[in-house]
Amino acid sequence: MAADERDLRAALSAALPADEPPVGLDVADIMRRGRRRYRVRRAVPIAVAASVAAVLVAVPLAIDTSEPAPERLPIGVPSSTTPPPTSSNSADSGAPFRVPPGHHRSPDADNLAENGAAQLPSENVAAHFGTRSDVKGSGNRFGYGMHVLWREGDRLGYLALLHRTSGDFSGSEYGLPDDPCLTTQTRRPEYRCVPIPVPAGGVAYSFEIEYGYRVRGVVWDQPDPAGGADFRVTAAFLIPGSFGWTPFRALDDAPRMTDFPLTTEELGDLIQLPR
């Protein structure tokens, strides 16, 4: 194969004409077109995006409830506290976005979701949105989440990023277990926890869970710079089981999520947003 590689490289090089014409592209024109594209994409009527999102949300949720989950592994948490998402726990079946109870749309989280969407297979991103919880628990704590829905061919992807996944901000609201891998109680074999390095500090684990559908993600504790409780941030891809385990391109070369398309600075901005 090495000889083939050298031959092909040489052959492709030979396929390029020696008399290459000068580049006829104008960077100013490209930037003008890019700005127009940027404005148009931002100005897409919300109603259109919302209707697409409603379909995308409804399809996997409906399938999750209608199909048996023969490969579903015991997760060691009572199912009543960590159910897979169903159409019944959708906050409002008539709403365009699946906002968990106690949450509301957040412009800041929307911006973060847009950032995440820009780094996914962007041409197929159907909707992205962010939510923020009402204050819960002691210490005026709040929860935060961003979601991206996208389509690749006949497959649907769902990327969620959550700040806090336990206690008053249960991950079960999003179809995730509470703090997978972060404690001895939740570091269960069926979660397939693997520690991963975090340049910014803290402790992180990748996890992979069968919930009837496959969930693969990263969870980590990030010390609160202001003191108090640590932050628990989870990033996860949720893949509807009905489509089988066919990795999305974002996962193809990452057997486990050891990287995330958002910087730790952006995550820091997310979780330190003033109320």
Added chain:
Amino acid sequence: MAGASDGAFAVYFTDRVAALRRSAYLLTGNWHDAEDVVQAAFVRLFSVWHRVREESADAYVRQVLVNVFLNTKRGQRNREYPVAEVPDGPVPAADAADRLAVSRALAELTPSQRAVVVLRYWEGLSVAETAAVLGVSAGTVKSQTHRAVSAMRPHLREDHGAS
């Protein structure tokens, strides 16, 4: 969406446009379509430039380039293209034969196979990187590579003289 980032984009464009256009030429088979594809890729890159980290710009623009090519090529296999200028005289025989053989071999591949060949052997991407660009599994890249190389090998050995 304006200001200093425009300058950075212009620098990036200047640095990368020629190389990307060569890749696009290998995909499309002519300079005209190659420039169209490259322009579309840079327009999309600029529309998200403020969010794309510089180190990921290459991967992004390469991915858009290939996607634009694949989208425009579906159903257009083996099209003939008009050329703006016909060469005045013969080009050197060896070069012409090489180019003709490789061009013919590339043209006989499916667009997806051509994309795999260009990404793997021209851009030098790994199987995993190629899979990420194309949005397919590593196994698909390997099988496409095998088919493409098998299809091209007779042309290359007969006409190009590769061993």
